[in-house]
Structures are given as C-alpha cells and as structure tokens.
Amino acid sequence: MKSYPAPLSKSDLMSVESPARYVGGEFNAVIKEDMMEELEKTGKTSYVRFAFCFPDIYEIGMSNLALQILYHVLNESAFVACERAFSPWFDMDKILREKDILLYSQETKTPLCDFDILGFTLGYEMCYTNVLQMMDLGKIPLLAKDRDEDDPIICCGGPCAYNVEPMADFFDIAMMGEGEEMILELCEKIHEYKQSKDTDHPMTRAELLRNCDAIEGIYVPSLYEVSYHGGALVRPVDDGVKPVIKKRIISDLDTCTYPTAPVVSNLRVVHDRSYLEVFRGCIRGCRFCQAGFIYRPVREKSVDVLCEQGRLLEKNTGYDEMGLLSLATSDYTHFPELAENLLSTFEGHHTSLSLPSLRLDSFSLDLMEKVQSTRKSGLTFAPEAGTQRLRDVINKNIKEEDIFSALRLAFMGGWSTVKLYFMLGLPTETDEDVLGIADLAKRIEKLYYDVGRETGRKMRKLEITVSTSLFIPKPFTPFQWEPQNTKEELIRKQHLLKDNMRSRNIRYAWHDFDSSVWEVVLARGDRRLGPVLLEGYRAGHFFDAWDDHFHLSDWEEILNRHGMTIDEFAREFSEEETLPWDHVSVGVSKKFLLSERHKAHEEKTTPSCREHCSGCGAASFGVGECFAKREVKADAAE
Amino acid sequence: MLQSEREKMMTLQPHQKAYVQRACFSREGATVYLGHLDLMTCFERAARRAELPILYSQGYNPRPMMVFALPLGVGIESRSDYLDVSLEVPYDPVLFTEEMNRCLPEGLQILRSKQIPEPKDSIMSIVTTATYRFEATGIREAMNDAMKRETLIVTKIAKGKEKQTDIRPLLLSIKKDGGEDPDAVEFFASAGSEKNVRPDLILSSLSLYCGMDKETADSARVIRTGLFSGKYPKILPIDETPIRKFEDFTN
Ligand code: SF4
Numbered sequence: 001m002k003s004y005p006a007p008l009s010k011s012d013l014m015s016v017e018s019p020a021r022y023v024g025g026e027f028n029a030v031i032k033e034d035m036m037e038e039l040e041k042t043g044k045t046s047y048v049r050f051a052f053c054f055p056d057i058y059e060i061g062m063s064n065l066a067l068q069i070l071y072h073v074l075n076e077s078a079f080v081a082c083e084r085a086f087s088p089w090f091d092m093d094k095i096l097r098e099k100d101i102l103l104y105s106q107e108t109k110t111p112l113c114d115f116d117i118l119g120f121t122l123g124y125e126m127c128y129t130n131v132l133q134m135m136d137l138g139k140i141p142l143l144a145k146d147r148d149e150d151d152p153i154i155c156c157g158g159p160c161a162y163n164v165e166p167m168a169d170f171f172d173i174a175m176m177g178e179g180e181e182m183i184l185e186l187c188e189k190i191h192e193y194k195q196s197k198d199t200d201h202p203m204t205r206a207e208l209l210r211n212c213d214a215i216e217g218i219y220v221p222s223l224y225e226v227s228y229h230g231g232a233l234v235r236p237v238d239d240g241v242k243p244v245i246k247k248r249i250i251s252d253l254d255t256c257t258y259p260t261a262p263v264v265s266n267l268r269v270v271h272d273r274s275y276l277e278v279f280r281g282c283i284r285g286c287r288f289c290q291a292g293f294i295y296r297p298v299r300e301k302s303v304d305v306l307c308e309q310g311r312l313l314e315k316n317t318g319y320d321e322m323g324l325l326s327l328a329t330s331d332y333t334h335f336p337e338l339a340e341n342l343l344s345t346f347e348g349h350h351t352s353l354s355l356p357s358l359r360l361d362s363f364s365l366d367l368m369e370k371v372q373s374t375r376k377s378g379l380t381f382a383p384e385a386g387t388q389r390l391r392d393v394i395n396k397n398i399k400e401e402d403i404f405s406a407l408r409l410a411f412m413g414g415w416s417t418v419k420l421y422f423m424l425g426l427p428t429e430t431d432e433d434v435l436g437i438a439d440l441a442k443r444i445e446k447l448y449y450d451v452g453r454e455t456g457r458k459m460r461k462l463e464i465t466v467s468t469s470l471f472i473p474k475p476f477t478p479f480q481w482e483p484q485n486t487k488e489e490l491i492r493k494q495h496l497l498k499d500n501m502r503s504r505n506i507r508y509a510w511h512d513f514d515s516s517v518w519e520v521v522l523a524r525g526d527r528r529l530g531p532v533l534l535e536g537y538r539a540g541h542f543f544d545a546w547d548d549h550f551h552l553s554d555w556e557e558i559l560n561r562h563g564m565t566i567d568e569f570a571r572e573f574s575e576e577e578t579l580p581w582d583h584v585s586v587g588v589s590k591k592f593l594l595s596e597r598h599k600a601h602e603e604k605t606t607p608s609c610r611e612h613c614s615g616c617g618a619a620s621f622g623v624g625e626c627f628a629k630r631e632v633k634a635d636a637a638e
Numbered sequence: 639m640l641q642s643e644r645e646k647m648m649t650l651q652p653h654q655k656a657y658v659q660r661a662c663f664s665r666e667g668a669t670v671y672l673g674h675l676d677l678m679t680c681f682e683r684a685a686r687r688a689e690l691p692i693l694y695s696q697g698y699n700p701r702p703m704m705v706f707a708l709p710l711g712v713g714i715e716s717r718s719d720y721l722d723v724s725l726e727v728p729y730d731p732v733l734f735t736e737e738m739n740r741c742l743p744e745g746l747q748i749l750r751s752k753q754i755p756e757p758k759d760s761i762m763s764i765v766t767t768a769t770y771r772f773e774a775t776g777i778r779e780a781m782n783d784a785m786k787r788e789t790l791i792v793t794k795i796a797k798g799k800e801k802q803t804d805i806r807p808l809l810l811s812i813k814k815d816g817g818e819d820p821d822a823v824e825f826f827a828s829a830g831s832e833k834n835v836r837p838d839l840i841l842s843s844l845s846l847y848c849g850m851d852k853e854t855a856d857s858a859r860v861i862r863t864g865l866f867s868g869k870y871p872k873i874l875p876i877d878e879t880p881i882r883k884f885e886d887f888t889n
Pocket residue numbers: 296297298608609612613614615616617618619625626627632637
C-alpha cells in the first residue's frame with residue numbers, strides 16, 4: 001500500500017507529545033486508492049470526499065463508537081471516501097500555525113479545505129471551540145455565511161446536535177438522530193451537487209442546502225430565523241422549509257451495518273478495547289438523563305447477530321478486551337445468554353469482557369467473577385441521590401434493599417472496592433439529601449465489617465469511592481426547565497458532604513464546578529452565543545473540555561460583554577416560554593416531559609417501558625420496545 | 639509494563655514447553671513515531687488477529703509471550719530488529735511471517751523468522767552492539783570528528799534527574815563499507831542491557847561538539863540497521879547467534 005507521510009518535518013513531529021497521533025497508518029484504516037490515482041492524474045474525483053472530524057485529541061476520538069460506525073458506513077458506499085481528522089493538541093496547533101501547515105486528514109494527509117464535506121461529532125458541549133479550531137486550521141471560513149461554492153459543507157451530528165443553536169452560525173447542516181441512513185442520503189445530495197458543477201447548470205450552495213432540507217432529520221440553520229420574545233422562537237424563513245425537524249432512528253439494528261473491523265489505533269488510547277453495541281435507547285427514564293430520552297425507543301439486536309459481530313470484532317481487531325455498549329447492559333432481554341455465549345467464544349484467547357453499567361445482582365456478580373477486567377475496577381453503583389425521596393424525584397429506579405443485598409453477596413465473595421456515583425444540585429435537593437449520601441456510604445462501610453464478623457473472615461481494607469458530579473438541566477429531559485444551583489450553593493453542598501463523610505475507608509472525588517456552569521450555558525443556549533464562542537476562540541480558548549485549559553472567568557466576561565449573564569441560562573425556564581430547541585422533535589412529546597416534571601415535584605415515579613408504557617410519544621417511530629409485549633396506549637401517545 | 643518486569647514474570651511461570659519464533663522485523667513510515675510499549679502492543683494485536691497459537695504469561699494479567707531484543711525509541715526506523723514469539727506448537731517460519739505481515743499495520747514488517755529451541759538466554763541479554771545509519775546534511779564529517787575526540791559529554795535525563803555522561807566510549811567505529819556519501823554515515827555502537835547509547839544523545843553530541851546545527855541534527859533520519867551479539871568486534875547478527883537451549887540449562 002502506498003503511504004502518505006505527514007506534511008511535517010521529523011524534528012517537528014519529535015518535538016510534540018505523542019507524535020503518533022498525527023501520522024495515521026492504522027490497521028483497518030481505509031484509503032480509496034482508485035480515488036487517489038484519479039486525483040493524481042486529473043486533479044479531480046467524482047468521489048464525495050468526507051472528513052469525519054472529532055473535536056478533541058486523537059486518543060479520545062479513537063475511542064468513539066460513532067466515529068467508527070459512520071466511517072465504516074461511508075466507506076462501504078461506492079461513491080464516498082471518508083477519512084478522519086482530530087484536534088491537534090496545543091503543541092501541534094502551534095507548529096501548524098507557525099509553519100502555515102493546513103490541518104490534514106489521517107489517511108491521505110489531505111488538507112481539510114480540500115474535502116467536499118466535514119462532519120463533526122458533537123459528543124459534549126465543551127468541544128465546541130475545538131470545532132472552530134479545526135475549521136480554522138483547515139483554512140475554512142468559520143461562519144457559514146462567509147463560505148462559498150469552493151468551501152466544504154460543514155455538518156455535525158451527535159447528542160449536542162439536537163440543540164445546535166449556539167453553534168448555528170458555524171454549521172451548514174446538523175443531523176438529528178442516528179446517522180447511518182441519513183448521512184448517505186446527505187452524501188447523495190452532495191454527489192449530485194458535485195456532478196452538476198461540470199454541467200451547464202451548476203447547482204449553487206444555497207440550492208444544495210435547500211435540497212438537503214428535504215431529508216428528514218436534517219436541519220439547515222440558515223433556513224431558519226430566530227426571534228426573542230419570551231424565549232427563542234426558531235422558525236423557517238419560508239413555507240418551503242420544514243417547520244419541525246424530527247430525529248431519525250434505525251428501525252432494525254440487526255440488518256444495519258456495524259463496524260466489525262474498526263480502525264485499530266497504533267497508539268494506546270483511552271479505552272483500548274473493541275465495542276459491541278447491544279441495544280439503543282433505555283427503558284428507564286431517569287429524569288435528568290438526556291440519553292434516556294433522546295435515544296428512545298429501545299431497540300435491541302438479536303443474540304445471534306451480537307455473537308457473530310463479537311466474534312468478528314475480536315478476530316479483526318486483536319484487542320484483548322471487548323466492551324458491551326448500551327445505556328444499561330443488564331436491561332438487555334437476553335443478557336445472560338449473550339454473556340455466556342461471548343465468554344465461550346473468547347475461551348482460551350485471553351480476551352476479557354468489560355461490562356459497564358451493570359445492575360448488580362447474584363447473576364451479574366457471578367458473571368463478574370469470570371470476567372477479569374471488572375474484578376480490577378471494583379463494584380459500581382449509581383444511586384445518583386442520597387435519599388429515596390430524591391431518587392423518586394429523579395425516577396432513579398434503584399432501591400436501597402437491592403444495593404445492600406447485592407453488596408452483601410459481593411462482600412461475602414471477597415470484593416472490597418466499591419464506587420458510588422451521585423449528583424449534587426438535583427431539583428428539590430435539600431441538605432438532608434446531601435447528608436443522605438454520607439449516610440449511605442457509612443452504612444455500606446458498616447455492612448462490610450458486619451459481613452466480616454458474621455463470616456469470621458479476615459477482611460481486606462475496604463475502599464469506598466464516592467463521586468459527585470453536578471446536575472445540569474439538559475434539553476429534551478423532564479428537567480429541561482429546572483434551574484441549576486449557583487456555584488456558591490454547590491460548593492456549600494460539597495463541603496457539607498465532605499465534612500460529614502470522613503473515614504479512612506471513604507474517598508470523596510468531586511467534579512470541577514466551573515465547567516458545569518459553562519456547560520449549562522451551552523446546553524440550553526441559543527444563537528446569541530455564536531458571537532461569544534467566536535470571540536472566545538479568537539482569544540485563544542479551546543480544549544475547554546480539559547479542566548486545566550478552561551477558564552470560566554474569561555468566558556463569563558465575554559458573555560457579559562455581549563449583554564448576557566450566566567444566570568439567563570442557569571435560571572428556571574418558564575413552562576410557557578418557547579425553548580430554543582422547540583423546533584426539534586426527538587419523538588418524546590413536550591407534553592410528556594412536562595407531565596414527568598410535575599410528577600417529579602410530586603415525588604412520584606414512572607415505571608420503565610418494560611413494565612408499562614407511559615405513552616411518551618416515541619411509539620410514533622413504529623418500532624422497538626413500544627411494540628414489544630403490549631399495545632401502546634394510543635390515546636397517550638401523540 | 640516494563641520490559642524487565644515482563645521478562646521476570648515470564649521466567650517465574652511454571653514451565654510450559656514453548657516453540658519460539660525468532661523473527662527479524664523492520665519498521666518505517668507512520669509506526670516510526672510509536673514508543674516501545676505501543677510498538678509491543680502492535681505486535682501483540684497483530685499476532686492475535688493472525689490467530690497464532692501464542693503462549694501467554696501466567697498470572698493476574700496474562701500477556702502474549704513476546705520478547706524484543708532491544709527497545710526501539712520514538713523516531714527510529716529499523717531494518718533489522720528482533721523479537722522472540724513463544725508459540726504452543728511448532729510453526730512453519732514462512733507461514734508465521736506471512737500471517738504476521740497480513741495483520742501488522744503499515745510500516746511494520748517481519749522480514750524472516752526461524753524456529754529456534756527455547757533459549758536459555760533471553761534475546762535481550764545477548765545484544766551487545768547495534769549499527770545505526772544517520773542521514774543529514776554533512777553528517778559524515780561530523781561523525782568522523784566525533785570519533786576523533788577523547789570524550790563526548792552529554793546530558794541525559796534519567797529518573798527525572800539530569801545526568802552528565804560520556805558517550806564516546808560507546809561509539810565503536812564507523813562502518814567501512816558504508817559508502818562515501820557525505821550526508822549519510824553508518825557506525826557501530828554499544829547496545830543492550832549492559833552498555834547502551836541512545837541515538838538522540840549521539841545526535842546531540844554532534845550538535846554540541848562537532849559543528850552540526852541543532853535543527854539539522856534533530857531532523858536527521860535515524861535507522862537501526864543491525865543488532866548483534868558477542869564482544870565487539872567479534873560479533874554475530876542476532877539470528878545467526880548459536881542458541882544455548884533451555885533444556886541444557888535445567889538438566
Ligand atoms: S412510547 Fe411507551 S414504550 Fe415507547 S418509549 Fe415511550 S414510554 Fe417507552
């Protein structure tokens with residue numbers, strides 16, 4: 001195979017941290033050689049050249065499943081050639097700027113501006129400035145309105161694309177929902193656009209964007225205008241544009257293509273393992289969890305398909321660990337069968353199974369005994385709140401009896417490491433709820449020694465880690481209207497917890513406040529933030545997802561200069577006002593979210609989809625859990 | 639894990655008969671920028687993809703039993719480095735080479751392999767000498783100059799501390815058959831677990847004492863062209879070195 005060296009001198013590469021990030025050459029990476037030959041001969045190609053851009057460093061991007069899935073889908077298509085690009089770290093950023101070298105793709109080292117389309121995945125709000133960095137380093141005008149026929153189309157997808165308003169000035173297109181089908185439909189339009197350039201009637205960029213608007217799930221921000229009276233109302237500019245963008249989903253995951261030969265990094269990355277996606281969606285409906293609502297309804301893959309995909313993944317990657325991926329692994333209907341099956345496939349290969357988000361019971365403990373990788377990391381629980389009252393408010397369906405009976409079994413089995421995850425600042429939270437966290441941790445400590453006494457065994461040192469993250473009200477959740485606690489209030493609660501949880505067995509790990517404060521601004525923000533982000537980026541702020549490189553005070557100052565305050569985004573939103581994301585439909589109705597919010601304040605829980613359908617509206621997709629065992633209540637679903 | 643720890647773990651395990659492939663490999667292209675640990679992982683994964691019957695170390699965290707003759711630093715190309723791969727069964731070296739090459743990332747290539755009896759001496763312990771080829775403008779003259787000096791004191795960083803060290807005794811000789819190209823030079827240097835000199839330190843001595851500018855020295859292409867056992871100058875390429883068998887040792 002022909003190799004494509006990076007456009008950098010050896011001394012430049014040797015001067016940066018982890019130069020292997022910038023050189024490509026990974027196993028299973030795809031280069032369409034016929035396209036490269038065509039380009040070399042004629043300077044042109046009929047292929048749609050797609051750069052999949054991940055706005056963070058290589059090691060994080062390469063652990064991203066969306067990247068692997070869409071890379072595979074695009075390259076499988078006969079008329080698209082997809083390559084990858086990542087955010088260069090500060091050291092490399094500096095070299096590229098100083099030497100005027102354009103940010104390039106991993107595969108053929110093509111400058112980003114030479115692609116037909118750039119697709120950014122927006123996994124977290126704090127990566128927004130890195131989108132600007134990558135476009136800037138690729139010599140692409142940052143503002144959509146400044147780009148012309150010669151510039152690539154800039155699009156995005158991923159969970160943050162559902163409220164892309166803060167980034168609306170920069171993107172030509174946002175894709176709502178699961179991308180496997182939509183992204184190819186989009187590429188077809190770009191293919192037509194590209195082909196039309198050689199005809200007498202070349203399509204304009206504006207025409208192309210109109211054409212793209214016809215694709216369900218695709219949002220073209222420039223075709224909408226915003227007015228701000230009592231909220232941010234986003235409306236189409238004319239009748240030719242769809243008023244509501246409905247997210248796309250894949251109906252049948254079994255027949256949908258899945259990357260069983262993903263690109264394997266040469267460099268060891270954040271999660272050095274292959275991923276087997278088991279199902280999409282979540283039956284639970286925890287009221288703070290965006291993923292739980294935006295990915296509805298639950299759709300599972302069949303055991304046979306999963307076992308075959310697992311077998312191929314192991315063989316094609318060589319990874320010695322495979323992660324089962326979903327929002328709650330134990331909720332998979334055939335979980336025991338799948339786990340046993342995979343373990344027997346891996347028999348004698350020294351491949352371990354990693355089982356995140358496992359609900360602990362006697363079955364899963366038994367399973368974890370067999371799976372080494374879990375043994376090392378200890379037991380994990382996410383009660384999220386310290387008291388049953390607050391757990392009812394957030395609809396976190398985990399009962400203390402269950403935690404304690406699972407822990408008793410685990411402690412008897414010799415486990416001695418426990419991790420507990422909580423959130424601070426949840427709606428209706430009182431000091432009693434905060435102290436409930438400390439109380440829970442202490443009672444677990446006591447249980448450990450009780451088990452020791454009862455069994456008469458010598459026990460190892462117990463390690464309990466309590467982690468708290470901060471509640472962030474996210475769009476498309478029942479808590480989307482809720483206020484965020486002020487920073488001062490959160491700090492007070494954190495100290496309250498810390499002071500009441502002192503023990504040599506308990507370690508308290510907390511999350512940085514500053515980034516959560518800013519995250520809420522970006523998550524619930526609107527188009528007025530575009531100029532703020534641009535100014536921040538120009539002032540040298542990016543890699544905001546990295547706590548060491550995030551400066552809240554600078555951002556707050558810029559925000560204030562633009563006539564806004566953090567409180568405008570952290571305040572309680574009124575139920576009457578128009579939300580900046582009201583023109584987007586994830587299938588779950590606003591009416592349902594509102595009723596869930598009211599139930600939360602009444603401390604009432606909602607059963608999981610499997611127990612009882614609550615008619616959230618996602619049944620309108622016509623597939624999955626909503627039609628599993630019982631008829632959906634037609635009157636409740638919109 | 640450090641290579642030394644890995645070694646220790648492997649010798650500690652209850653003995654299981656191993657069929658060792660002693661493979662010679664090259665590295666170029668993108669993989670040149672990998673550190674040694676990443677390089678080892680690449681080989682491990684390739685062997686797993688090739689579904690070779692690899693032996694694993696015992697214990698808590700079993701690893702494929704692969705031992706590299708000498709770590710290959712970031713930025714160094716190689717035309718002949720070596721590794722021993724322990725297999726459960728005898729394996730045709732040609733097939734082994736083909737299977738591995740099918741599964742290695744671009745830039746890494748097994749050049750040849752041979753099946754050897756399980757060696758008593760670890761492949762790491764027999765390395766004494768390496769040959770390197772440097773390519774950069776005017777580097778032959780600078781290197782000739784270096785060889786004429788009594789000492790070449792450079793600063794190396796070991797365990798977070800700066801340390802002054804004389805690398806001159808570790809430079810053995812300039813290779814006679816290395817041609818006359820003024821911009822390339824090939825030489826013998828001490829290598830291995832006893833005495834070893836890192837190529838970047840040689841390059842920094844060339845810019846410190848031998849009139850090369852730093853940028854040119856730092857950008858020099860560095861290729862390890864050979865690894866040898868035995869006492870210099872009576873040395874043998876690693877894969878031509880006679881093997882002391884493991885059994886001879888146990889009996
Ligand atoms: S319609 Fe019913 S079953 Fe379907 S996702 Fe909503 S609540 Fe669950």
